[in-house]
Amino acid sequence: MRILVTGGAGYIGCHTCVVLAERGHQIVIADNFVNSSPLVLQRLGRLTQKVIASHRVDLRDHEALNTLFSTYRFDAVVHFAALKAVGESCERPLDYYENNVCGSIALLQAMVRAKVRRIVFSSSATVYGDPQQVPLDEAAAVQPCNPYGRTKAMIEQLIGDLCASDPMFTAACLRYFNPVGAHPSGLIGEDPSGIPNNLMPYICQVAVGRREQLRIFGNDYPTADGTGVRDYLHVLDLARAHADALEYLADTGRNLTVNLGTGQGISVLQLLRAFEQACGREIPYEIVERRPGDVATIYADPTLAASTLGWRTELDLDAMCRDAWNWQMSNPDGYRALERVRRIPA
């Protein structure tokens, strides 16, 4: 298939491009690089041994989208492009609704015009908010508790409405739990700008000496060791699910909304200890106040992904930590170091 990957230069997008290329698909990336570096594209070229077409496009730019859809005849779209920081979404809600929701509407309109009727959408476990019970299956109530989560729920709805209006239009909404890790080559990985919001990149930056110590947000949760419990999954397992979802849509013509996680809850302290094993050094930490908006425990019931897509995670917590550390060690300053090298005059 020829696939448009929006947000393909980002963390999950670039890993998915590798998997899609390995399965023989042709990829075109559209990204405005608001949260990524064009230097990822060189790395993708090295990894895939293919030239991956890429266009600097903001999804809200209808003209640019129309040009893209008239330049290529796409069979499907994998839609990652979004802003994703929960805290920032509370401070700048309109920017989040505009970027994520309006960007998605513009994309869907361009798809409808070009008669491209297959989409895989990056949704999030965050649509469940503070769950009533775990593990969470897809029948659990959708009640996001921050603007970022509400953009995801809205986009799921508008995709659902579009599918209802046109039976030829098929969609898979993938609700990711907590993706971590990196490609084992160490060539691509997570490279947050500024202070990382998420646990794994923060631990990586402490381990590599960029930050002094981890702050653990609360050890008084009703969990085994008092720290928050999440469902971490390897980004390559997650990437594989996108290729599986595309094949599912093509083969069955059915729509799907599905959780993607391991089904196993891991606490902050468990993740920290596994990471220490992987990197062979101690990670200093202090316990601080709970982070507002955090829930105690959330993990997936991934049964539906197995029965529909035949998808299960294959990589364990040790592999997640090993690959995250390998990426961080090989690229202590992320892609920025490459940018600096590029700026040095010859």
Ligand code: NAD
């Ligand atoms: P990321 O920020 O690394 O990647 C998103 C990419 O989209 C970036 O390259 C960014 O430059 C691009 N982008 C943003 N707005 C754009 C726009 N208007 N036009 C064009 N490009 C734009 O994030 P990620 O971690 O790779 O996440 C990918 C998707 O998965 C997002 O939709 C995110 O909400 C979702 N998701 C992520 C997680 C997670 O923990 N990382 C969990 C659940 C869901």
Ligand code: WQD
């Ligand atoms: C995990 C655990 C923290 C950082 C967020 C978004 C969610 C999704 C994934 C996109 C929690 C603790 C964290 C730190 C800590 N993204 N922690 N110290 O909160 O499950 O999910 O990212 O869709 O929408 O909400 O992930 O990695 O931020 O936190 O103690 O410096 O680590 O309290 O228990 P979270 P996280």
